[in-house]
Amino acid sequence: MTKHPSRESSEQPSAQDDLAEIALTDDDILEAMREIPGYLDITTMDFRAVYRLAHRHAIDRLFSGIAAVAWLNQWFFVGTDLTLAIGSLGASAVLVFGAVRSPLAQPRNLIGGHVLSALVGVTCWQWLGDEPWLAQSVAVATAIALMHLTRTLHPPGGATALIAVIGSEQVHAMGYLFVLLPATLGPLVLLIVALLFNNLPAARRYPEFWL
Structure with a gap:
């Protein structure tokens, strides 16, 4: 497991925050994770599970x-x-x-x-x-x-x-x-x-x- 990104870097606002919510594909998730400094070694299913739990x-x-x-x-x-x-x-x-x-x-x-x-x-x-x-x-x-x-x-x-x-x-x-x-x-x-x-x-x- 590689190092998690800092709290500051993960919370920087972006223009994407203003877009309406759309369905995410596995490719979308993988590409997003690769852009994070210190790539997170998790699967797309892990990501979706975390997202669902956080939302709940x-x-x-x-x-x-x-x-x-x-x-x-x-x-x-x-x-x-x-x-x-x-x-x-x-x-x-x-x-x-x-x-x-x-x-x-x-x-x-x-x-x-x-x-x-x-x-x-x-x-x-x-x-x-x-x-x-x-x-x-x-x-x-x-x-x-x-x-x-x-x-x-x-x-x-x-x-x-x-x-x-x-x-x-x-x-x-x-x-x-x-x-x-x-x-x-x-x-x-x-x-x-x-x-x-x-x-x-x-x-x-x-x-x-x-x-």
């Missing part, structure tokens, strides 16, 4: 985070005027479980992005609710600007701001409680699960930074 582990982590939020929502908030599960948490789960090294997936961004965006969204609804189109556009634009200003950019935060404006009467009735629940507690649940599952493999570390 990624899906398991993603499932665990959303499952925790959904379970808490079902057992503690269904039947009340409160909610824990909102659509933007699904996008957050993709980041914190599927792109753990991204700056956008770190705790500061995960929590701060949702909290600030929820605060902006609720405020825009209360002040500009008579003009929904204006409230929606101002909420998202302001949330983006505020996240940039505070270094808490988290793309799903824009959806949280929008949900605060276009949400149901139940969401609107929560007022600024929406900032606490679900916009703070929901991401906190994802963070706790991410800390547990993302750090199980020795080769993975989460978070990259806290503040």
